[in-house]
Amino acid sequence: MTIRNVRDHGQRYRPRMACLKKVENVVLEMQDPKTGVKSQTQRLVITTIPHAITGEDIVAWIANRFKIDAMEARAMGTMMVAFGYIYPLQDHKRLILKPDTSLYRFQTPYFWPAQQWPVEDTDYAIYLAKRNIRKKGMLELYEQEQYNNLYKWMNHKWDFIVMQAKEQYRAGKERKKPDRVVFDCQERAYWVVHRPPPGTVSAMDYGHDRMVDPNLKENKTPDYYRRIIMFTQQCIMRPRVKSSVSIGALVKCTTTYKEHDPFLNACLPSNPWLTDDVTYWNLNMPNVETPTKMRVERWTFSFGELLMDPRGRADFRLFLKKEFSGENLAFWEGCEDLKWGAAETMKEKAQQIYKTFLARGAPRWINIDGKTMDITVKGLAHPHRYVLDAAQTHIYMLMKKDSYGRYLKSPVFKETQRKAIAPEPHRFSDAQLEQNAKRRRPSLSPIILRQQEEEQKAKLAASGPVDITQLCRFTAPVPHLAVYTGICEAQSTASPGLMTLPNSAACPSPISVAIDSTPASERRFDGNGGPSSSHFPSIAEASVSEEENQPPAPKSRMALSLSRLLRRGCNAPSVFASLSPKCGVASGGGKVQPLGVEPLAQPQPRRIANFFQIKVDIPPECRIYPIDSEDEEDDSPDTARGGVKEIICPWETVTKQDGAG
């Protein structure tokens, strides 16, 4: 870290002090003998005070001068007093303007607040020392404290300070009495402004300085005008929505959410801040089994709301599974993963998405129009975070316009609605409220919460029926949740025992499974062979690899021969089309080796996905994803060569170009 000047940090322009110049002009006007504030000579005790003005006169003058009402004039006057341009003669510590006959006087320009520099501590020390000399014990408590602090801090200069104080005191004594009184008042007022007593707030305390001088007027060069012209032209060209439409939409948004605003409507069962009862938060955890009615209602407000709520998205996913159109949501989630995930895995993720969703004959092909597909594919030659934006938007709109509407009318949603909880409002007595307050516990640390969530996900993944269409790295609950909740160390915590992805209750016969193949069954059959592919590679690859580094156990003989047999895979497009879940999809990224990609940190979960692929006699060119590197372990080199690179990403320079998008 470079050492920077602590004192002014390169900033010189005191922000709200930009008004000081303007205030000075006004004060000068006020002091004009003809048109300014009426001044009078007052007698206070034995001294006469020249040029004193009353508060009410000040207020009246300001109100008249600026044509504003009395209240605003009073506020403005108070501001002037707070800055120190006018000081009160009585009650000198309270820097406000009293609109009555209290007396004020104009401060001498010598003591006006300067915009360029803050007030020096040395001067303050001299002032306090001077007062100390004049009369011991004259300093107030806070002043004494300050004085002691300054003494400690400026000890090296103390002789100089004392000498200066003595000089000034002596010089002061030589003045005439009225002058001395006036000067003392002025000086005292100055320091009340700049070193306020504790508990009061100073107008000088504005925070930090600004970097750009607020008083600076930009030079009107041709360039300046050119910029303005360009900008205004762009402004004009931009389409404008009629106010009635857009304001109407704003009003509608507010009224729609009115019931859901805890400040406007009581929330059920009770607001934890009011009753110290955290049931509300427990009922509304992100992935709770049964959502509350209010939460379900929010899903109906907009498609965005549904997707943003993890429970809502899960419900939607369930619905899509029944409709066999889960690939849209999976693709959308994949794009989100790409957008927000780590940079190092981006290229590979993009290619994975391409192979899974976009390539011709891809296992989970999504339906986007030709133009968007063109743009996307071109963009994928140089993948970056937003390369799939166009396609993602298209799919989002598709889901929004089509699936969302149907979802809201579907039995899945109706069932969820029916089961949703509508908790009874709590009715705590005072005694109970006190008890609640006593029983307040710190909430679970988010680390623990995250672990719990992951365990739950893992359990869900292991037990419940899972739509095989959803089995893809992008929709397995653990990885995607990790994406949206941040750094995915999650992968490694999914228990290794979970190799068996669901949907594989029994161990079906190879062929029947192949018709309806799922990686789970393959994996189950595979037993302990190889690391589980349920550890989908995701953002933090490195952290995952530890899990996967178990060397693959030697495959059973049967498995090996079967794999060899079925190696060529049911990859004919027609076959794939009929099989909605595509086996290889779910197997982690290690399976398909796009050209030019470095091998993943984790050893590839080999020979798992293609286990049950039916051998079909198809020419190699038509082979598409995911013929994969399991072939490597085979003896026959030619098969290996033929097997690996099937889905050709069009941006990769390979001889075989067909079969690819």
Add this chain to the structure above:
Amino acid sequence: MGEMEQMKKEAEALKTQIEAARKAACDTDMASAASGVAPAPRVQLKTRRTLKGHLAKIYAMHWSTDNKLMVSASQDGKLLIWDSHSGNKVNAVPLKSSWVMTCAYAPSGNLVASGGLDNMCTVYNLKTPVIKTVKELDAHTGYLSCARFLSDTEILTSSGDTTCALWDLETGKQKTVFLNHVGDCMCLALSPDMNSFVSGACDSLAKLWDIRDGQCKQTFQGHTSDINAISFYPSGNAIITGSDDCTCKMYDLRADQEVIGYQDAALNSGVTSLALSVSGRLVFAGYDDFNCNIWDSLKGEKVGVLSGHDNRVSCTGVPVDGMCVCTGSWDSFLKIWN
């Protein structure tokens, strides 16, 4: 000089043109559009928690997305992470530079960031047993006034050097720099769809930026002094700004103009911070006069006051579930109101 005169004339002509275009689009105002809406009830909130622990002025606070944790930054050189419901301090992050002006909590809850007069944005990882500095983002030439995480890999900052920047947290470099303001940028707010953000600056303009292409898409005029606070309306189609000229304003992004202003003759202190309730109906604005005023965003009326601080309210925040509002002040206390 002839060229300049010409350009000046052209600029003026374009200005009138856009004024006309805006007027043409403005076929109604908020008052009539909201006339059918019932007025908001008077909101009387009480302090539910006072979080004591800082030793100097609190400059910034930010809620975590889990609605219970929040981070606050104070010029005593500490970031404190609070479990607001129980009042416990979960973590204390000592800062290298005590002149901190902003803090931010990542949506994932894994990271927090701070920045200030050291011109850097420092990102800390909360998940390791001992809190570690993940990155120090050092490229601004002015103080850091505001920072907001987009994800665990990207963060947006606004700075006193009049620029905003999008950083890649993995490389620690700036991905995009947003140049257009002519005064110190004081605040920024992310849109709900994360594709754009707005920034407010000391040139009294609020600008809408597209995160991807780094361009300023819209500029909103109307304030007469520094804009200190800015926030998106929940629908993402409007923004609310708070300024040193003692007013707040709502600007409609689609109609490209100011919709309504929140001001009161009795209010003579600048707005330091803003937060909106979940529905957007209530605007909580913190002022220099130690209070936080609650405005009805549709009607433009004041519907409540939060008084309790002994010094300027420097930061305000409403958590994602909207259950309460937190105010932080120069009196070193944070208060949670409901």
